[in-house]
Amino acid sequence: MRTRTISFTVSLAVMGFAFAAPLHAEGERIVSVGGSTTEIVYALGAGDRLVGADTTSIYPAAADALPDVGYVRQLSAEGLLSLSPDLILAGGEAGPEVALSQTEAAGVRIVKLKEGYTPESVQAHIEAAGIALSRESEAETVNAAFREDIAQVLADVEKLENKPRVLFLLQAGRGGLLVAGDQTAAHAMIELAGGENATAGFTGYKPFSPEAATEAAPDILLVTDQTVEMLGGTEALLSDPALAATPAGESKRIVSMDALYLAGFGPRLAHAVRDLAAALHPEADIAPLPARPWTDME
């Protein structure tokens, strides 16, 4: 059995705009690199054309069973070529550059997506992937549903009056605290879901001292399921006296979501925003979204 390491930030990477030269071929063999890129391939109904994916591609379960081309930044040119792909659809962090250029030199078409943490960037990815995969009409169907869903959620969020301060912990426990500043997927998600990032004001993810965490005075602690699993439960988070002393710690308000779902910025974004908004605002009535084929995959 393969073990797949989930790298949280990696799943943030799979955003962007593509430079796609449409070469239409329905029988194409595809390798997908990046968790949400792979989600998009499945959403467009091209999952059966996938012949390989990287370690961060863990949703849907079928993606996890594909041949593993390695960590997203540690791809091997010959490994990629051994799957005889016609197309490699790669998220923004795919690398190293040498491996990709060697693969391209051997005649494989590579479509790269750039990073971005907005609903618009998700639509751009879906559209670009649709062109690369010759699935433009499917891409339009997914995007139409996505626009509808995200509009509904954002309208509901718009009506909310209070904005709880949310402290996102990318990491907690033995390694110290790692929190999210601006220009991170976590920051964007908190804002979209009607919260306020308690640690805004710097760029990227940063280590945080326990005292600074207390000072940030969050109303809610946001963590990933993967972090909770590693710590062995949410109670372990509050065993940190600094976190226990925050308003969030005192009221024991901890929200945990799957890392790829929370911060992947893939086709499930609208649903993730809705779930996060509902968790941040239990008092409000935020309507659930209709299940879509790509949010409901096994």
Add this chain to the structure above:
Amino acid sequence: MTDIAAALPRMSRAARRPAILGGLAVLLAIAFVAALSTGAVPIPFTDVLRALAGMEMDSRTAAIIQSIRLPRALLAVIAGMALAGAGAAFQGLFRNALADPSLIGVSGGAALGAVFVIVLGSFLVGILPFLASPWLLPLAAFAGGLAATFAIQGLAQLQGHAATATLLLAGIAINALTGALTGLLVYVSNDTQLRDFTFWSMGSLASGGWRAVTAAALPILLALGIILSRARALDAMLLGEREALHLGVQVQRLKHVIMVAAALAVSSAVAFCGIIAFVGVVVPHVVRLLAGPDHRIVLPGSMLAGATLLLVADSFARVIVAPAELPIGLVTAAIGSPFFLWLLIRNRRAA
């Protein structure tokens, strides 16, 4: 292998050298051909030969052999020669079985240079856009390795001459300092940068395009040439520094030359391959166990054996978890340590 080793003591000293070096060269040639013939993509041996001869063939196969496997195998050869050759020279210079170039800060300094670029590279390029280049990381690692070496040498020479003890103590201090700075940068790094650095410090030959091979070859071959030319002097050093001096060896000069050459070779290898543990320390021992202490065998023998080990290790690294790849540092240690232990136990029993 056993037969060769058993046959050796019965041969005269003069006959031993070509026999051992010839044997190691044959092993290297076999490993080289094997490395070109293995990989995630199955390619028939005849096609490998046709691609090497530049004959007309399927362009994908040609690209795999000519621009992926061949430069990578050559990088394995020169990096293996550099690491094991420098290790052998160091052990001779310090008359210490555990000496390797990390003592004089080469790997620590190179790691600091690498992590600096990995963590702060995008920030630097933001201010100074002309720095944006795939050469930035190898250059920083190379410069870091050399800078640490020169710092240690400079410190040791403050007393007028580089006493070995002072040199080693200065090495410990500089290593601690580069370690702390590396730790600091790791501490402020994000998840992606941390993973990049972790992978870098386990070694990989994946950057082995033609440009990496040509850039690394010149300094490494130059440095190894210098090291080889000092074989006799290193033999004299085995008797002790004072004795070597009486035999006409300019000890201070020798130390200086060997250290700079070794640092040059190892920094160039580390710059393109990351840290590959084990090769520098253990390969020279294996050669010494087989062939005795004569540096005219140990130095070139270590280079040949180091190249062979890296070729074999990289072949494994490329196929074991295909279509992904293992870091080569794990494989060199996994293949090398059991073999070394076996050799060690066997030799102790025989003694």
